[in-house]
Amino acid sequence: MSNAKSLEELEQKQDFIRRHIGPSPAQVSDMLSALEVSSVQELIDQTVPASIRLEQPLTVGESRTEVETLSYLKSVASKNKVFKSYIGQGYHPTNVPHVILRNVLENPGWYTAYTPYQPEIAQGRLESLLNFQTMTLDLTGLDLASASLLDESTAAAEAMGLAKRVSKAKKANAFFIADDVHTQTIDVVTTRAEQFGFEIIVGKAEDAVNHDIFGALFQYPTTSGEVVDITDLIAGVQSKKAIACVAADIMSLLLLKAPGKLGADVVLGSAQRFGVPMGYGGPHAAFFATRDAYKRSLPGRIIGVSKDRLGNDALRMAMQTREQHIRRDKANSNICTAQVLLANMAAFYAVYHGPQGLKTIAQRIHRFADILATGLKAKGIALKHSTWFDTLTVVSDSKDDVIARAIAKGVNFATNHEGEYSISVSETTTRADITELFDIILGEGHGLSVDAIAADVEANGSESIPASLVRDDEVLTHPNFNSYHSETDMLRYIKRLESKDLSLNHSMISLGSCTMKLNATAEMIPITWPEFANLHPFCPLDQAEGYQIMIGELHDWLVNITGYDAVSLQPNSGAQGEYAGLIAIRKYHESRGDAHRNVCLIPSSAHGTNPASAQMASMKIVVVNCDKNGNVDMVDLKAKAEEVSENLSCIMITYPSTHGVYEETIREICDIIHEHGGQVYMDGANMNAQVGVTSPGFIGSDVSHLNLHKTFCIPHGGGGPGVGPIGVKSHLAPFMPNHSVINVPGTNIGNGAVSAAPYGSAAILPISWAYITMMGSEGLKQATEMAIVNANYLTHELSKHFPILYRGRNNRVAHECIVDLRPLKELSGITEMDVAKRLQDYGFHSPTMSFPVAGTLMIEPTESESKGEIDRFIEAMVSIKGEIEKVISGEWSIENNPLVFAPHTQGDVLGNEWDRAYDRFYAAFPVPAVAKNKFWPTVTRIDDVYGDRNLVCSCPPVETYRD
Known part of the structure; x- marks a missing residue:
């Protein structure tokens, strides 16, 4: 009985391994047979050099079930103490709209998608990123924005790099950072400067003009909360032919004059407080905007508007697309990924609330800061600054006592400086919270009424934002930010965009080098x-x-x-x-x-x-x-x-x-x-x-x-x-x-x-x-072994139809293979791009194209794909090979065949005119398997040249919607 129980427990523990690894035992057996080996171990022996194989197994422990894993992790998570946070310094509590939480952050249709290098099947997330760029441009007041960077501090480091590239102060080697910039940003920028050999000067903001510099960085508002008109500081930096960079709080920009309007050359910051949890530091999307004149030096990615083959508006990544692989050591940055999922969350947050909703949130935050400040000053508490948006810095000789009372009540303040502490209110702050803050700082029995103070503030107005810095222009006027404010409308907008994108929940994404494998639901829940x-x-x-x-x-x-x-x-x-x-x-x-x-x-x-x-x-x-x-x-x-x-x-x-x-x-x-x-x-x-x-x-x-x-x-x-x-x-x-x-x-x-x-x-x-x-030592090794099995099976089958460019010992590959399309291209004129686009009609994302060798596809099936899905991909590739052969034979001309017209949209196939050399039905359903799960691209082949010559990186104007 105990043996039976042990066997049952073992099977339960291995259950997750079986679910992560795609092929069933029978499928594995079939693949090994095709490879003419008797076991997985025999294949590994043929593939991996014996000299580098581990002598001892991993010791990460036995696999645990999903239930065991989540139960244990919940007990670990419970040891975190979730205090009310007023620390600020670039991180704020936020209310994530549940419609975004459930339908974006927790939705594999959004979180399993790949970088939009194949834009015809990525129009949804490209539109959302264009919303992000438009939002950034509106709030910063500049000309050109990227589609997000890694975090505020690294964005500031990228700004320094841009400043050095474009500054006319060519002999200068110093970058100035105001001492009221966030501490972590000074840290990251200083690290980057050290590697570049730049000198960093940290000092009072007004001292920037006293140094020979190529650029300067200011915080707006400052890390301690002060709202300062930096127009003259910016002009002073620019008078030295240096570049003025501003790190801005995104929520404050609903009420404060845009830094671009103050003259800034670069504006950056974190979009975290637009509906992205603090998450103990990340992931969070940074925003980055600059002048149009500096577009060739912009780090990261830019989403641009172009046209497809039929003349429809279509989105694509412009200019910076994979620039590391093109320019290599001459690239503007080494950034090859961003924080797209989080940028999309922030963009949807702006879409959901709209300009008025966002302004209301910002006004509410600011009003609470005013109420708190008014009450504290009425009781003789000294504030460091007379201006603020959301952050008050208190000068106090009883700081330690206040902090102790705060901790006792489950509250955190920022305590970076001796004799000072800072309080940053947020979207989540309530009237009850303000009362609690009065209790902590003043002690109970202070006699202050939040309602009474609020009425007083309302009656007398606020001067905590200087009149010269009050924002007076409209923002987010585009229809996308003014159309989806009910949950029904928002839900449908999110779904509409999601439906335009091919993700892992639709089919295998066999990107060599990028390893697009299962992201298990149990892993995502915590x-x-x-x-x-x-x-x-x-x-x-x-x-x-x-x-x-x-x-x-x-x-x-x-x-x-x-x-x-x-x-x-x-x-x-x-x-x-x-x-x-x-x-x-x-x-x-x-x-x-x-x-x-x-x-x-x-x-x-x-x-x-x-x-x-x-x-x-x-x-x-x-x-x-x-x-x-x-x-x-x-x-x-x-x-x-x-x-x-x-x-x-x-x-x-x-x-x-x-x-x-x-x-x-x-x-x-x-x-x-x-x-x-x-x-x-x-x-x-x-x-x-x-x-x-x-x-x-x-x-x-x-x-x-x-x-x-x-x-x-x-x-x-x-x-x-x-x-x-x-x-x-x-x-x-x-x-x-x-x-x-x-x-x-x-x-x-x-x-x-x-x-x-x-x-x-x-x-x-x-x-x-x-x-x-959940994988444990055994499962992790199995994952590697099965990745090798799947890759070698795929290679074996494709090699019957295409040359495989490289192989290792015993004619084996590792976890990916490179299919050489150049011989077919030479015979037919059909390019690797044509093959990539035609794969979309078969319901697949293209493998990695033209890397590391031009004219090739690098294909990686991963361990998570079943033999059935791999066979479906093989069928698609073989069918496409047959299409190319028809071009070679002359049955189809190079100008009129399904590859050069790919991908085919519904509008294309169902249009009134059809003068193609192939059948409409065949265009959309080239093999029977496609009909079972048809994915329709929403645009046809996109014109990259048009997009580069007519660079548009914000949402199309309202007129296009009226048309």
């Missing part, structure tokens, strides 16, 4: 628990005990999985992880008196973010050739390492290689670099082909970033959120990021931050924690 969602990142550590436990466990598991000695969870994207890892290497060399070591070797096949990140760390890039099989050319590597030996800092290498194979020489590569005094940076983009089978630390590398949104199941969100922690060997551990507000244990005091919050995008770490918990 991120909206109040215990995780509603903590301020700067709350006292004893209030975040649950977070510390969860983060600690995740840290230890990642250490075990990677073979490293320590992990930093601060970087909030893979690119930020690369940057943080390179900083650790640079600081390590400096600590040994080797500051001259600044050469980074990068194989020609590398991800584009590698050279961009190396450039951001001020490294000199030397490219190492690859051989005809896609492997690092060992002769060239040895020669280059020898040539730069004295100055060698590191190599950046991806494993398995970007070409999708396990290079046999990886240990030798590590040894060569170490012999010449360098460090090995192993790009973790393909870590999902290592977990449980090998590890970067075991192979011999010194540092890696991990894409938690790839290997460890954080969803892509249409282009973010991401988390890019770094794992390091012990000698690099002291040089990982720290934080100026909350110290991160295990790193040197004084190490700069790379993200605004000490633990980056902490709110989504429970996703990866839950994935590892």
